[in-house]
Amino acid sequence: MSTNNAYYIPHKATWPVMATAGLLTTLVGFANYLNGSSIGSPLMMLGFAIFIVMVAGWFTLQSTESESGMYNHGVGISYRMGMMWFIFSEVMFFAVFFGTLWYTRNLSVPWLGGEGAKAATKAILWTNYTAVWPTNGPGNVGGHFEPMGAFGLPFINTLLLLSSGVTCTWAHHGLLAKKRDQLIKGLIATVSLGFLFVLCQAFEYHEAYTEMGLTLGSGIYGSTFFMLTGFHGFHVCVGAIILSVVLFRSAKGHFTPENHFAFEAAAWYWHFVDVVWLGLFVFVYLM
């Protein structure tokens, strides 16, 4: 299985070093900020600016090269493999937080309540604690809170994301059938639904913080709730930005039915984010 005939090898790459510089500056800034240093925030913003310029430059370079036909079939397969394995790494990243939720709900919280081999914890430390879910632990960390129900904004968000998956596929069909109009309309719908999702989540968080007493500091329930939904929301933002780039390129006339890796990668990523949400809806909100 060889695809390496006349494989395109780029020669001078300046964007990767700039990406590294941007990431390093951002993280040094963030670490300083966490340590209470005043140079933290400006450094972070500087690093982020470098990163944005890098992303714009690297994306432009890639799309120019792609449109000038420098990427043959073999290069396309490498890109697809790269994206697939990247998504696999993202799956493992989310698996950590789902695993954390599973472990605390099914093992450590019942142990704190006196179940199994760890009964001594309750007997010695927290005799009054009854293990229930949701919980902020025997220390009542963060004070009283209400858990987030499934059938308000979260359910609307489920519908939004599921529909965006449909519009994304509809756009793909348009691209394959050379219907540019359908491609662009489908992408506009997908990106809009994505940002609408983020907006709804912002309302949901606002309600949690101001009316329900539910914060990141509300014990293990608040920790897992905001960590899982927060990282997911961040991924929705990233996915929507990638789709916006694809939309912008579609409007410029990029992509053919045979050559549209950027669209495919963005769509895969979007469906991945979609699937994670379904997991969240079931395990965080419903159960």
Add this chain to the structure above:
Amino acid sequence: MSAVTAEHDHDDHHHDDHAHGPEKGWLRWVVTTNHKDIGTLYLVFALAMFFVGGTMAMIIRAELFEPGMQFVDPQFFNSMTTMHALVMVFGAVMPAFVGLANWMVPMMIGAPDMALPRMNNMSFWLLVAGILLLASTLFMEGGAPAGGWTLYPPLVLQTGKALPFAIFSVHLLGISSIMGAINIVATILNMRAPAMSLMKMPMFVWTWLITGFLLIAIMPVFAGAVTMLLTDKFFHTSFFDAAGGGDPVLYQHIFWFFGHPEVYVMILPTFGVASTIIPVFARKPLFGYSSMVYATAAIAFLAFIVWAHHMFTVGMPISGELYFMYATMLIAIPTGVKVFNWTATMWKGAMTFETPMLFSISFVVLFTLGGFTGLMMSIAPADFQYHDSYFIVAHFHYTLVPASIFMLMAGGYYWLPKWTGHMYNEKIGQLHFWLSAISVNILFFPQHFLGLAGMPRRIPDYAIQFSDWNMISSIGGFIFGASQLLFLYIVVDTIKGGTGEKVTDEVWEDAHKHGLEWTLPSPVPYHTFSTPPTVIPCDHD
């Protein structure tokens, strides 16, 4: 004698699109996308970090030379054990194997370069950024992290200003590893010469394919674990705090779900290098190739389901103890297959004992010993005695130093003539080997006795009855450390011209029968295999 096959001619790098050589000046190394340049960057960086981490080890052994406090305060001592581990794992061993992969995988499979050359550049520079961030913690208020490389909460949360820097360093190193691994996996799956089916690939390529998969699966897990440390410290979460309903033991589970496959990330490419070198110097094909492939895959699979054997004493349900005990013992089977195959490869071979082969043979023997102590520790009730003792230190150093480090050295001696076109000094190479192989045993063998006698790990001072073996171990450590300067000398000397003897294309007798890289000229041109080779040497039946 030339080993170049007729099918492959030397001037295949004259195609128009690859006509130019490297950039001029130092910027070449910053902007390069060439797999050989990036491989060199990785290897040089790893060697530098080997000496940085080694210096920390020397500080540790100096402090432990005799009982009482000699040179450093306990806090700094603990920083040294922590930083020594992190630098050696993430700065030396892993990057060195990525460097070998960068150099060798495209040449072994007949590819013009790595699949994603720009990302290749980024992987390397992110590694440098991550290690810089880690090293910077040494100079911070409160000192570098001192809670051990495992970064267990709640202890690690007491770190001073260094904590967020250490955590972000792990993030950067993780992104770097994931990118590097994706690149290697995509290269192996997509860029092979037409005649090279999966079961014709050299073992080094196979081990890296599986290692790449392990890395992509586990580095995000470590990133997630340290992210929760960060939020527990700075954003009021309760993941590892029982008062809020969390559990510090949860961190240990997540860490070792990463950590156990991580040790195989360091050992599988080691196996790959051994399986490459031993057949050449035994002048026989590799014995049991397909069983080697399946054994590697089996070890990788088992890596994911044995993690809690690192935590037998933490208080798990008895069913958990039993499961992790038996699952761990299973690893001995595929590992035994490998040791048997290496031995059978040498059986009745026409062996010669150049430096790479010497290192490889001592690897087989010493790694087997290190594996046996692993089997001892897998027995849960016995592990209650060994846990957190010097026996553990002895075990993993016995598997990492005479295995990973030795095979990296062996790989260096084996491929340096191909890379540079010069022969290294065999006499000094053998001196380096004998000094290393003897001193590594003086260094680590007594640590087994210390651990069994009850000396805990990660302490700067100890009871008087441990004095003798500690002193012997430290002497071994100093000899081992000093011997490695010979390797540095040999590398520099070889690059500058070595013995002056011009090496042939195949370098080692009949090496072209064992791998595609030996069909290329020595030194290797900047661009190779711009058109894929049509004839593939096969190292096995």
